Amino acid sequence: MHAHIQQRIQEIINNLDRLPSIPDVASKVLTMVNDPDVAFKAIADEISKDQAITTNILKLCNSAYFSKGKEISSIDRAIVTLGIKEVKDIVVVAATREVLNKIIVGYDLARGELWKHGIAVAVLSKRIAVLKNKKSIADIAFTGGIIHDVGKTVLALFVQNTFKEILELVQTRQIQFAAAEKEIMGFDHQEIGENILNKWKFPEVLRSIVRHHHQPDKAPAEFLPIVSIVHIANTLCLMAGVGIGADGLYHELSDTAIKTLGLTNRELEQLYGDMPQVLNQASGIL
Amino acid sequence: MNTLINVGVSQMGASSSPTVLRTILGSCVGICIYDRMKKVGGMAHILLPNNPGDGNPEKYADSAIPLLIARLVRDGANKEFLSAKLAGGASMFKFNASVTLGQIGERNVEESKKILEKSNIPVLEHDTGGNTGRVIDFFLEDGRMKVKAGGQEKLYYKV
Numbered sequence: 082m083h084a085h086i087q088q089r090i091q092e093i094i095n096n097l098d099r100l101p102s103i104p105d106v107a108s109k110v111l112t113m114v115n116d117p118d119v120a121f122k123a124i125a126d127e128i129s130k131d132q133a134i135t136t137n138i139l140k141l142c143n144s145a146y147f148s149k150g151k152e153i154s155s156i157d158r159a160i161v162t163l164g165i166k167e168v169k170d171i172v173v174v175a176a177t178r179e180v181l182n183k184i185i186v187g188y189d190l191a192r193g194e195l196w197k198h199g200i201a202v203a204v205l206s207k208r209i210a211v212l213k214n215k216k217s218i219a220d221i222a223f224t225g226g227i228i229h230d231v232g233k234t235v236l237a238l239f240v241q242n243t244f245k246e247i248l249e250l251v252q253t254r255q256i257q258f259a260a261a262e263k264e265i266m267g268f269d270h271q272e273i274g275e276n277i278l279n280k281w282k283f284p285e286v287l288r289s290i291v292r293h294h295h296q297p298d299k300a301p302a303e304f305l306p307i308v309s310i311v312h313i314a315n316t317l318c319l320m321a322g323v324g325i326g327a328d329g330l331y332h333e334l335s336d337t338a339i340k341t342l343g344l345t346n347r348e349l350e351q352l353y354g355d356m357p358q359v360l361n362q363a364s365g366i367l
Numbered sequence: 368m369n370t371l372i373n374v375g376v377s378q379m380g381a382s383s384s385p386t387v388l389r390t391i392l393g394s395c396v397g398i399c400i401y402d403r404m405k406k407v408g409g410m411a412h413i414l415l416p417n418n419p420g421d422g423n424p425e426k427y428a429d430s431a432i433p434l435l436i437a438r439l440v441r442d443g444a445n446k447e448f449l450s451a452k453l454a455g456g457a458s459m460f461k462f463n464a465s466v467t468l469g470q471i472g473e474r475n476v477e478e479s480k481k482i483l484e485k486s487n488i489p490v491l492e493h494d495t496g497g498n499t500g501r502v503i504d505f506f507l508e509d510g511r512m513k514v515k516a517g518g519q520e521k522l523y524y525k526v
Contacts, residue, residue: 189518244518257460316459320471321376321414322393325500327518330393334462334469346467353468354415357377357426 086239087267093235094268094276101234101277106131107176108282111224114169115284121165125156128172137175138168145365146204147171166220173224174200174366177231185233187240188326193367195230198324201356201363202226205314208359209352213342215306222310225290228283229311230324232274232291239266244327251331258331259295271295298337309338313352321356369508374412377426381409381438385508392455392501394472396428396479399452399503400435400488401510402444403526408507409442411435415471416478428478436486451483452505452512452523453493460498472496492523 093099109127113119129135135156142153142163153159159168182196190198203226210219240247243265250261262269274291286304293300293308294315300308316334319325339349374380374390374397382388384406390397392412401408411431418427425431440446456476462469476495483490492512494501499516506513510526 189515248517251460255461319500320394320459320468322391322395322455322500323376325391325393327500329499329517330457331460331498334459334466336463336466339463339466346465349466349468350415350471353471354426356414357375357423360376 082265082267083243084267086243086265090236090239090266090268090273094273097280100280101180101231103176103180103281104131104134106134107172110169110172111284111287112282114165121160122157124165124168125160128156128168134172134175137178138171141171141174141366142168146362147366170203170220170223173227177228180234181228181231183234185237185326187237187242187244188233188328190233190324190326194324194326195233197363197367198318199227199230200366201318201323201359202229202311202314204363204366205317205352205356205359206310208355209310209314209342209344210307212348212352213310213344215310218307218310221286222307222314225287225294225307225311226314228274228278228287229291229294229315230270230274231277232270232272235273235277236262236266236268236270240327248331257295257333258328261331295332297335297341305337305341309335309341312338313342313344313349317349317353317356318359320353321360323356323360369506374410376412377414377423377431379409379411379425379431379435379438381407381435381442383407383442383507385506387507388505390503392503393457394455394475396453396455396472396475396495397501397503397505398428398432398435398479398483399454399505399510399512400439400449401451401505401507401526402439402448403450403510404448405444406507406510407439407442407444408505408510409435409439410505413475413479416474428475429482432479432482432486436488446487449488450510450526451488451490452525453479453490453495454501454503454512454514456495457497457499457501491525494521494523 206222206226259269289304388410418430456472
């Protein structure tokens with residue numbers, strides 16, 4: 082392991098200013114949505130305080146993916162028409178776009194590819210949740226899908242310098258790319274992602290998705306189904322080449338995830354075969 | 368400047384020199400077919416091997432390849448001068464052997480080769496399998512294929 086790299090990453094984690102930021106409204110809305118005592122009006126008011134993000138949110142509300150046909154011109158109307166869970170997802174899309182929609186050097190992702198990948202994983206995660214009768218967590222799966230790889234935005238620079246070593250370790254020791262990241266740099270992109278979500282004050286379930294998306298069996302039992310959903314969606318998107326970077330398919334397709342969701346071979350192939358449709362839907366959000 | 372056409376998942380692109388066709392592949396296979404005399408060529412990006420008859424012929428190797436050949440012939444290619452290159456068909460690094468999804472990359476490559484053989488189109492080069500993602504550029508000025516995988520570039524020139 083490179084102690085100096087580990088130390089540099091530790092410094093970034095310790096100094097919150099050096100981790101990416103998103104508008105405060107995202108964490109506020111995530112917390113308020115989970116509080117049964119908070120009125121929808123209060124949430125709408127909170128969102129409307131941020132004029133820039135409100136404009137983006139309204140645009141997304143009227144996009145092909147989210148729109149229910151009726152023109153939406155205020156956050157109040159959005160909550161009534163689309164539902165609070167949907168509006169919460171839209172807030173996260175609008176809030177995280179800037180952080181995720183950029184070139185990710187070390188992973189060889191051109192501008193926009195990580196963003197497109199996150200949105201595709203989000204859309205597919207939601208589909209899997211609905212398919213496997215877990216509609217009640219479909220919105221959280223969607224949010225988790227968007228941000229699951231956020232750690233790559235910080236780790237990329239270090240991966241760029243150690244890529245050859247990481248790949249060599251993957252091949253000689255037959256370990257996953259993320260495990261090799263950790264061996265070489267002391268951290269993997271999932272841990273960095275969890276730290277970023279801590280800074281953003283995102284809830285535990287989302288931190289768990291980010292932290293365990295390559296090894297769902299390590300997730301706390303209560304979050305195993307949702308982490309499994311995002312794991313499968315991520316796998317299928319990478320197999321279809323969506324957001325596939327220098328780490329390629331050097332990942333594991335988790336048997337635990339497949340069994341947890343009760344996915345058959347036929348369902349898995351069907352979901353993979355649905356990728357063109359998923360991408361088409363995702364393009365309505367980009 | 369050469370025109371660049373991005374070919375998406377389960378899409379097809381065809382053009383002539385000096386256009387460049389590009390796609391990004393995981394377990395999917397990119398089939399590049401070229402007429403070295405007319406300098407016209409095309410690329411199919413297939414997701415799965417066999418078409419169950421769902422009305423999306425571009426998505427499957429067994430229906431996309433005949434479609435691409437017909438398109439090239441319509442664009443003036445001579446079937447006798449056509450040759451093919453293949454890329455993609457990677458698999459997940461680790462998966463339980465009973466999960467058929469893990470074998471899709473391999474099945475995509477096999478089916479693509481089979482259909483090309485049936486169509487009497489020689490496969491001159493292939494860069495397939497393994498666990499890497501691939502970005503491929505197919506240059507219609509001379510039919511070369513550039514494969515970028517795991518930070519490295521390889522060029523395939525045979526036409």
